[in-house]
Amino acid sequence: MAVELTAVLLLAGEIALRGPELLEPRSWIVVAALLVAAALHAELSLGAERMRRRIADTRYIDLSSVWTFAAALVLPAALAAATVVALYTHLYFRVFRPAGTPPHRQLYSTSTVVLAVYLVAMLRGLTGVGDDYASVAGAATLAGCLLAYTLTNTLLVVAVIRLSQPRSSFLAILAGGEIALELATLSLGALVAVVVLPDHWPLVVLLVPLLLLLEQTTLVRQLEDKANTDPKTGLLNADAWRARATRLLAGARRDRVAAGVLILDLDHFKDVNDRHGHLVGDAVLASMAEVLTGEVRGADVVGRFGGEEFVVAMGTMKQDPAAGATAVHEMCERIRRRVESLSVDVPSPTGDVRIDRLSVSVGAAVAPGAGTELDRLLAAADEALYTAKRAGRNRVRVRANGAGQAGPAR
Numbered sequence: 001m002a003v004e005l006t007a008v009l010l011l012a013g014e015i016a017l018r019g020p021e022l023l024e025p026r027s028w029i030v031v032a033a034l035l036v037a038a039a040l041h042a043e044l045s046l047g048a049e050r051m052r053r054r055i056a057d058t059r060y061i062d063l064s065s066v067w068t069f070a071a072a073l074v075l076p077a078a079l080a081a082a083t084v085v086a087l088y089t090h091l092y093f094r095v096f097r098p099a100g101t102p103p104h105r106q107l108y109s110t111s112t113v114v115l116a117v118y119l120v121a122m123l124r125g126l127t128g129v130g131d132d133y134a135s136v137a138g139a140a141t142l143a144g145c146l147l148a149y150t151l152t153n154t155l156l157v158v159a160v161i162r163l164s165q166p167r168s169s170f171l172a173i174l175a176g177g178e179i180a181l182e183l184a185t186l187s188l189g190a191l192v193a194v195v196v197l198p199d200h201w202p203l204v205v206l207l208v209p210l211l212l213l214l215e216q217t218t219l220v221r222q223l224e225d226k227a228n229t230d231p232k233t234g235l236l237n238a239d240a241w242r243a244r245a246t247r248l249l250a251g252a253r254r255d256r257v258a259a260g261v262l263i264l265d266l267d268h269f270k271d272v273n274d275r276h277g278h279l280v281g282d283a284v285l286a287s288m289a290e291v292l293t294g295e296v297r298g299a300d301v302v303g304r305f306g307g308e309e310f311v312v313a314m315g316t317m318k319q320d321p322a323a324g325a326t327a328v329h330e331m332c333e334r335i336r337r338r339v340e341s342l343s344v345d346v347p348s349p350t351g352d353v354r355i356d357r358l359s360v361s362v363g364a365a366v367a368p369g370a371g372t373e374l375d376r377l378l379a380a381a382d383e384a385l386y387t388a389k390r391a392g393r394n395r396v397r398v399r400a401n402g403a404g405q406a407g408p409a410r
Contacts, residue, residue, distance in 0.1 A: 003156060007081075007111040010118050014078040022078055030075060031083050037204045038067040038087045042094055044208065045215050049095045063211050064091060065182070068113055069120075069149055069189030073133070073142070077121035081114045088113070108160065116152040120145045133194045142194070146186050154182070181218060230304040232282050233289035241303025241311055246374050248301055248315035252367060258324020259367040260314040261377040262332060263385045264292075266339075267359045267393040269308035276346075280353050283346045288360075291338045295331065311378075325366045325400035332362040332396040340394065359394035361385060369401035 015022070041063070042049070049062065064087055071080040088110040096106050127141040188211075192204060228240035236244065245261070252259035266288060273281040285308070292302045292310060301313040314328060336359075344355040363385025365371065370380040384397040391397070 003115065004107060004111040007114040007118075011078060011081045011114065014076075014081075018076070018078065022076055027075055027079050031071070031079055033202070033204050034067045034071055034083055035086055037208060038064060039090060040205060041067075041208045041211055042091055045212055046094060049215065062091065062095075063185050063215060064088070065113075065149075065153075065185045066189040066192060066207065066211060068117065069146070069186050070192040072117040072120040072149065073124075073145060073190065073193035077118050080117045080121070084113045084117060085110060109157065112153045112156040115156070116149040119148045119152050123148055133190075142190055146183075146190060150182060150186060181214075184214070232285050233304050234286075235289050235292070235310070236301065236303035238303060238305050241301060241305075241313070242374065244301045245303075245311075245313035245315075248299075248313050249367060249372070249374055249377070252315045253372055258327070259377075260312075260324065260328035260331075260364055261367075261374070261381045262312040262314070262328070262335075262362060262364045263305075263378070263381045264288075264310040264312070264335065264360050264362050265385060265389070266308035267361055267389075272355060276353055276355070280344075280346045280355060284344050284355055284358065287342060287344045288339065291335060291342065295335050295338060313374075322400075325369070325398055328364050328366050328400075329396060329398045332364055332398065336360055336362055336394065336396055361388040361393050362396045363388055364396070364398040366398065366400040370399045 045063075067087060068080070068084050071083040075083065088106065092101070092103070092106045097103075123141060123145050127137060127144075129135070129138045129141045132138055133142045188207065192207060228236055230237045235241075249259050249261075266284070269281065269284070272284055285304075288308075288310065289302075289304070292312065296302055296312055297314070299315065301315075303311050305311050312331075314331065339358055339360040342356065342358050344358075346353045346355070363381045363383065365377040365380035365384060367377055371377045380399045384399040388395040388397040
């Protein structure tokens with residue numbers, strides 16, 4: 001509400017103070033050109049935008065910032081803000097409401113863009129470049145405006161998502177917002193403002209086909225990511241993990257270095273589901289996924305095979321096979337200890353539920369001693385996993401060169 005109130009006060013105050021200056025015909029021609037192009041863009045991309053909005057996991061990036069950032073760069077702040085309000089109102093009724101977005105979210109998003117527009121106007125006023133960005137000072141101002149617009153809009157949106165989802169990660173939300181796509185869209189907006197609008201504003205509609213192509217490409221990638229992701233944990237699903245693990249092991253064979261495959265199974269997970277319900281069980285699975293992604297290296301591949309079973313592929317370890325087996329064992333032990341100390345708090349209307357005293361059994365196989373192909377390594381790791389379970393669970397067994405290596409006695 002503070003963000004929305006600030007946006008309203010800024011707009012109302014400028015209209016009251018600079019009302020007559022806002023009636024200049026050329027500015028209104030630019031406003032009309034931007035709104036016509038934005039409406040054409042929105043109507044031609046309805047299907048893709050509704051789907052992108054529906055499948056967005058964290059922060060959704062729409063391509064309308066091409067038009068709003070261009071408006072911020074060449075128009076008085078009040079007219080640019082009015083352009084934002086008109087554009088986002090149209091988007092709400094045509095894209096966001098059919099996709100299930102509540103009105104208050106759209107109002108907040110609109111307000112953050114209005115604040116970004118006013119920050120850009122402030123920078124333009126401080127540097128005195130107006131709408132002439134051809135000089136060195138103008139180019140520097142343009143870069144500063146792009147940065148200010150991005151940070152204002154992004155941080156306000158990410159912050160409110162983080163506040164409404166206490167278990168979420170600020171960095172995960174930020175990364176999930178496709179920063180590269182946002183910067184590319186704003187760069188196109190800058191080109192529109194600098195090259196098209198000053199003297200060739202009718203040509204602004206030629207940008208629409210490029211945006212449609214960009215949306216289709218982004219949608220295809222989002223759908224691929226969705227198809228490859230396990231919805232409960234955010235890890236790779238079984239098919240996607242198998243494909244990437246196969247490539248990782250092929251690289252290890254090519255480089256003639258050790259590699260490893262881990263299978264991890266949460267002990268007595270069925271008891272958690274039976275006693276507390278599947279929602280609590282899902283929270284435990286998500287916490288297990290966080291442990292895994294926090295412990296593995298950046299190049300390792302983590303996935304969920306189904307149920308309470310997880311898999312990790314460790315590849316291209318620059319070590320001989322014996323040292324590779326040690327590295328795999330150390331990784332397994334770190335994960336086992338983290339799970340053992342894990343405590344999962346799940347909010348509930350009848351009282352919060354805390355799940356602790358968890359444990360995981362881990363079976364691992366090391367290439368090339370236990371095999372070089374993925375299926376062979378999975379079979380060896382699976383055999384090691386059942387050895388760990390038969391030994392009393394909460395244990396690590398690593399199979400290398402056909403022999404098991406146990407974790408510390410418990």
